[in-house]
Amino acid sequence: MKDQPSLPKTFSRRFFIKSSSAFAALAVIPNSVKAFYNHIKEIFVPKKEILPLSLRINEKPYSLDVDSRSTLLDLLREILQLTGTKKGCDHGQCGACTVHVNGKRVLSCLTLAATLPETEVTTIEGLAKGDELHPMQEAFLEHDGFQCGYCTPGQIMSAVACVKEGRTTSVGEIKEFMSGNICRCGAYNGITNAIQSVAK
Amino acid sequence: MRPFQFHTPKTTEEAFEMATSKTAYLAGGTNQVDLMKKHIATPDSVINLKNVSTNTIKTTNDGIRLGAGSTNSEVANHPEILQKYPLLSKAILAGASPQIRNMATTGGNLLQRTRCPYFYDTALPCNKRNPGSGCGALKGNQRMSAIIGYSSKCVAVHPSDFCVALVALDAEVETTQSDGTSKTTTFEDFHRLPGENPEKDTNLPENALITSVFVPNNAFGNNIAYVKIRERDSYAFALISVAAALEIRNGTIKAARLASGGVAHKPWRWKNAENYLKNKSATRKNIEAAAKLASSEAEPLAHNSFKIGLLEGAIITALSQAADNTLETKW
Incomplete structure (x- = not known):
């Protein structure tokens, strides 16, 4: 075994011949053909569009350039590194990505960032005041409103809105108006208790 | 999502000027953005109706007019609706989640696509998504399928709750065509049956816009x-x-x-x-x-x-x- 040749096997002779001849072929394609290909591509494949966007997130102003396809969720997580907001299903079925836009709870995964100029976005990072947690965050800790914690930022954002909307008169009402936030661990009773304790 | 040009026109006229045959209008986005993510809708340009559709809810002598841009939450919690048209509020609150109801609009609710699993799975045949490819549900899982008014081309159902209340209350849909003319359609004639062309959900002409939905006065009260x-x-x-x-x-x-x-x-x-x-x-x-x-x-x-x-x-x-x-x- 030790006497085996030490050449990495991924570069087989056949691979080398194939790839080098492909590169050689590329080099001899006349520029006119390449230009024609690019021209056709421009006709059939729409170019991606980058748009300027200014908005406020957690009381801080931002001026950014975003892809027209970017959702608010991707803007928060991928560009601004505000990773508290979670991507669950990315199709509006789980509620993990819930944030507030102009004070109302919405799904950031179904919100195109380009629709948000001059809006005020609040994420889970914007709830606490310095080291002092928001009462709902305290209540979730107090009442074990989570196990794995993945849905929790969405649950808390939704819970804050639920209290604000006044939909907390009974356990049944809380459950109905929190039904857009799915918890795979099944911490629903803890979540309901936390919301009740804040609503009081 | 496939790349697209994004426009936010200020007026209806501007929106019509920007619209092409490969345009998608965007209101709340709760269905449209999802369809674009799944490559079921692949528009070249998306026109944001934020400044075009009004969200005003206005009482008139003979009924109430809901602007196409009014959100589900705005309609469901409107004092006049709760008092005189409680069926609308009940139906809306039976659907979706509070987050989605904060985004979804009246106009968009009428134009949402079916949630038939065969429509959503791009690996399966569906005449609505891909005309001529066949209907997967016809010999497949029919739990969510129709029981009346279907055809051999499509057995999908309309998913809305709000629309069920609107059709019950004899609502009317006001639309503006791309040539600028307005038209009023009874709610019953707005949506269509699948027949031979299930790819068309409604009788709305291409690029036309819903401007409002009108609900006439009724004597149903709380019954x-x-x-x-x-x-x-x-x-x-x-x-x-x-x-x-x-x-x-x-x-x-x-x-x-x-x-x-x-x-x-x-x-x-x-x-x-x-x-x-x-x-x-x-x-x-x-x-x-x-x-x-x-x-x-x-x-x-x-x-x-x-x-x-x-x-x-x-x-x-x-x-x-x-x-x-x-x-x-x-x-």
Whole structure:
């Protein structure tokens, strides 16, 4: 075994011949053909569009350039590194990505960032005041409103809105108006208790 | 998502100028953005209607006008709606989640696509998504499929709850065509049956815009009910839903409205049952007979005959609740 040749096997002779001849072929394609290909591509494949966007997130102003396809969720997580907001299903079925836009709870995964100029976005990072947690965050800790914690930022954002909307008169009402936030661990009773304790 | 140009026009005229045959209008986005993510909708340009559609809800002498841009939450919680058109509020609150209702609009609700699993799975055939490819549901899973008004090309159902209440209350849809002319359509004629062209959900011309939905005054008061049967208690599309509204004077039903979701390609009115109830007393016997009449009109597919029983039961429950005036919602 030790006497085996030490050449990495991924570069087989056949691979080398194939790839080098492909590169050689590329080099001899006349520029006119390449230009024609690019021209056709421009006709059939729409170019991606980058748009300027200014908005406020957690009381801080931002001026950014975003892809027209970017959702608010991707803007928060991928560009601004505000990773508290979670991507669950990315199709509006789980509620993990819930944030507030102009004070109302919405799904950031179904919100195109380009629709948000001059809006005020609040994420889970914007709830606490310095080291002092928001009462709902305290209540979730107090009442074990989570196990794995993945849905929790969405649950808390939704819970804050639920209290604000006044939909907390009974356990049944809380459950109905929190039904857009799915918890795979099944911490629903803890979540309901936390919301009740804040609503009081 | 495929790349697209994004426009935010200031006026309807500007929107029409920007629109091409490969344009998608964007309102709340709760369905449209999802369709674009799944490559079911692949527009070259997206026109944001934020500054075009109004969200005003305005009472007139003969009814109430809901701007196409009004959100589900705005309509469901509007004091005038709660007082005079509680059926609308009940139906809206039976659908989606609070987050989605904060985004989704009246106009968008009318134009949302079916949630048939074969429409959503791009690996499977679907005449609605890909005309001519066949209907996967016709010999497949039919739990969410239609029981009336379908064709051999499509058995999908319209997913809305709001629309079921609107069709029951004889609403009208005001639209503006791309040549600038306005048109009013009865709600019943707005959506269409699949026939040979299931890719078309509505009779709305290309690039036309919904400007508002008008709901005429009615005398149903609190004798209304919305019953929705689904796979879980909340946040799921209907297997069967029933909107019922009764005008009762001295114990006699003067007018009845009965409509269903989850049964057909469009929100469905049970007119024979409505006529049957007219000038009859709101007794259990009459209600059961009306439910039987409606459910006997349905022709279930091979694998969804369970929906007939569900429908009959849901109609009995809805009519009984409407007659008892049990408006108070128990969450």
